[in-house]
Amino acid sequence: MKKIAFVILLSSFFNLGAREIEYQCNPDKLATDCIPKLSEGFNFLKSYKVDGVSKDKVEYSYVFMKGTQYMINLCAGGTNTDGIVVSILDKDRNKVASSKINGQFVTAINYPCNASGIYYIQYTFDEPSSHCGGSALGFKR
Amino acid sequence: MKIFIIGILTAFFVSCSSGKKPDDQEFLNSIDSTQQTAGVDEDVINSILDQIPSPLEISVLLKNSGSKFDIALLNNTENVSKYNSNFKEALNLGVYGTDLGYSNIFEQNQEGIKFISAIKTLADELNIGQFFDVQTIGRLATNSKNLDSLVLITTLNFNHINHYLQSQGRDNLSVLLLTGGWIEAMQITSQVAAKRKSKELFEKIGEQKIVLEQILLLFSFYEDDPNMAGLLKDFEELKSVYDKITINYTYKESSMEIVDGVAVIKDNSTTTIDITDQNVEEIRTIVNAIRSKIIS
Numbered sequence: 001m002k003k004i005a006f007v008i009l010l011s012s013f014f015n016l017g018a019r020e021i022e023y024q025c026n027p028d029k030l031a032t033d034c035i036p037k038l039s040e041g042f043n044f045l046k047s048y049k050v051d052g053v054s055k056d057k058v059e060y061s062y063v064f065m066k067g068t069q070y071m072i073n074l075c076a077g078g079t080n081t082d083g084i085v086v087s088i089l090d091k092d093r094n095k096v097a098s099s100k101i102n103g104q105f106v107t108a109i110n111y112p113c114n115a116s117g118i119y120y121i122q123y124t125f126d127e128p129s130s131h132c133g134g135s136a137l138g139f140k141r
Numbered sequence: 142m143k144i145f146i147i148g149i150l151t152a153f154f155v156s157c158s159s160g161k162k163p164d165d166q167e168f169l170n171s172i173d174s175t176q177q178t179a180g181v182d183e184d185v186i187n188s189i190l191d192q193i194p195s196p197l198e199i200s201v202l203l204k205n206s207g208s209k210f211d212i213a214l215l216n217n218t219e220n221v222s223k224y225n226s227n228f229k230e231a232l233n234l235g236v237y238g239t240d241l242g243y244s245n246i247f248e249q250n251q252e253g254i255k256f257i258s259a260i261k262t263l264a265d266e267l268n269i270g271q272f273f274d275v276q277t278i279g280r281l282a283t284n285s286k287n288l289d290s291l292v293l294i295t296t297l298n299f300n301h302i303n304h305y306l307q308s309q310g311r312d313n314l315s316v317l318l319l320t321g322g323w324i325e326a327m328q329i330t331s332q333v334a335a336k337r338k339s340k341e342l343f344e345k346i347g348e349q350k351i352v353l354e355q356i357l358l359l360f361s362f363y364e365d366d367p368n369m370a371g372l373l374k375d376f377e378e379l380k381s382v383y384d385k386i387t388i389n390y391t392y393k394e395s396s397m398e399i400v401d402g403v404a405v406i407k408d409n410s411t412t413t414i415d416i417t418d419q420n421v422e423e424i425r426t427i428v429n430a431i432r433s434k435i436i437s
Contacts, residue, residue, distance in 0.1 A: 035293070039403070044293050045195050046300065063194045063351055066412055067202075067341070071403075090410065096395045097406040106404045114408035115390055116348040118192060118355075141201050 026077075027051040030134025034075040039108070042071045042138030050074075050084060050123045052131035058123040062137065064088075064113040069140050072121060073108035074099060076133040081105045083129030089120040100126070186312045186362060189355050190303065193319050196239040196326035197296065199345070200246040203333055206341060210247035214329045215240040216436045218259040223437070227267060228368045231314040232435050234263040235321025238299055243329060245292050250282045253291075257282065264302065267314065272301040313369065316359045320372070321435060323352060328432045331425035338418070346424055347416035350383045375431045382423045387415045 027049035035044055045062075052058045064070060076082030081099065088097040088111060096119070097111045105126075125131050216236050224230045241256040257278050264270040278294055281287040299318075306315040327349060334342035357376055363369035393409035 035297075043197060043201065043289075044296050045197075046191070061188060061192045063192050063355070065194060065198060065348055066344070068198060088406075090392060091390075092392065094392050094394075094410075096408060096410065097397065097404065099404050101397050101399055101404055104399060106399055106402055108403045109406060110400075110403050111406045112408060115392075115410040115412040116388065116414075117351060117390060117412065139195075139198055139201075141198075141205050 025051060025053055025130065025132035027132060027134050030075045030077060030132070031136065032134065034073050034134045034136035037073050037075065037107075038071055038136055038138040039110075041140050042069075043140060045137045045139055048121065048123075048135040048137070050131075050133040050135055052084075052123060052125055052133075055131065056124065060121045061118055062121060064111075064116065064119045066113055066116040067141065069110065069112040071108055071110050071138045071140075072099075072135060074133055074135050075107075077130060081107055082133060083126040084131075084133045085124050085126060086135060087122045087124065089122055090115070091118045093120065183307070183310060183312055186316070186359060187307045189359055190307065190312065190315055190319060192355055193323065193352060195242075195296065196322045197242045197246065197292065199326045199330050200239075200243045202341075202345060203243075203330065204246050206337075206339060208333050208337070210244070210249050211333075212249075212252060214332055215243065215252075215256075216325070218255045220436055221259040221262050224263065224266075226368075227314065228317065229435075230263045230266050231317035232321035234260060234267065234302075235318040235323070236325040236432075236436060237263065238295075238318070239322045239325035239329070241295060242292070245282075245288065245295065248285045248288060250285060253282045254279060269302050269305060272305060273298050313363055313366065316356075316363070316369075320356055320359075323349075323356065324428060324432050324435060327424075327428045331421065331428050334421055335425050343416050343418075343421055344414045346421055347386050347388065347414035348412075350386055350388060353380060353383055372431075375427075375434070379424065379427045379431065382420060382427060386420055389413045389415075 031047035031049050035047055038044060048060055050058050072086055072088070074081050074084055074086055076084055085098060085100045085105065086109060087095055087099070088109065089095050097109050099106050099109050121137070123133070123135070216233065221233070224233050237256050237259045241253055241260060244253040244256060257275055261270060261273055261275045264273045274294060278291065278298070281291040281294065303315045303318065306312065330342060331346055334346055353376065357373070357380060360369055360373040360376060364373065389412065391411050395409055396407045397404055399405070
């Protein structure tokens with residue numbers, strides 16, 4: 001019986017530890033922080049949580065329209081983008097935009113859409129990364 | 142020792158409980174004719190809901206194309222007292238949301254204030270009024286210099302409402318809210334297009350085939366709900382016209398460069414849309430009929 005009690009206590013301890021790690025990642029706040037960082041002239045559309053702890057990627061989708069210019073930015077808790085890369089893929093998963101160009105990370109993508117359709121907004125992580133961030137999407141015409 | 146273990150287990154289960162507040166429960170109980178469909182994968186529904194573009198994009202397009210603000214295109218705020226079911230309230234919350242965005246973009250603040258009031262009434266009826274910051278929005282609406290902040294906070298409020306509904310397992314209301322918003326944007330665009338015969342607006346209407354397909358997919362999850370099934374039938378009639386319209390997509394690799402720390406993309410892919418005057422007229426007629434049912 002003492003062993004069972006010990007195991008429950010031990011698992012509770014690790015559970016608390018895991019919660020502490022989750023708590024350190026606050027993608028809601030990072031997503032909100034990203035909204036005012038959209039460039040001037042862009043109207044805010046959506047904010048995205050990038051909670052990639054124990055994940056290889058985080059993905060959302062959105063219908064982009066021809067003739068509209070979109071901006072997607074990135075906010076991370078650490079320095080700059082913290083290894084987070086945002087990419088836009090078309091419905092056939094062809095990459096049409098990325099925040100990593102020739103090995104260089106940038107914090108925003110300016111994407112003037114020329115083809116209407118459903119697109120995937122994909123966040124991946126170049127190590128080392130805490131896999132935790134936020135992002136905002138805006139548009140202008 | 143047994144008491145000790147029971148104590149730990151009790152604490153564990155208590156910590157894992159949903160922690161619903163009385164207000165939340167009241168809201169869940171308040172759903173009348175709009176029923177949640179069992180067995181639907183909520184993640185799938187939420188991901189489709191997230192795809193639907195904001196009606197604000199259409200309003201900006203209309204303004205930039207030289208259209209004038211036309212109050213006659215919008216839903217009269219006096220109609221708000223007619224909406225007595227969650228089904229109608231959610232749909233018309235979306236309708237008025239689009240009307241508010243349209244008024245904001247055209248800097249028609251006095252009209253906007255009327256829509257804010259209607260929205261607050263419907264949001265309160267749906268027990269989601271706490272997400273609509275009517276005081277801040279009202280204050281911002283009194284000065285046209287606050288346009289950017291007004292548009293931002295309105296968008297944020299609607300995003301919060303949608304996320305809350307989805308988190309409460311009431312995606313059906315979120316679907317209705319977005320559908321109401323979309324049909325109102327379609328109605329405004331098709332009425333303006335009928336007058337102006339603009340190729341750009343015709344194409345914009347044609348592109349909405351992509352959104353309609355997503356809305357039909359969403360409604361297919363709620364076929365057991367008589368209200369949703371009725372609306373689905375109307376949307377299928379609209380689809381029959383859209384089936385005549387083709388969107389051709391050609392992928393070509395993009396080029397990218399970094400300018401001032403931003404990845405600037407040149408999108409070399411294209412879409413072409415085959416849509417005729419006759420198609421637009423048919424769409425306008427059906428959209429108007431659906432919208433009339435919604436706002437009546």
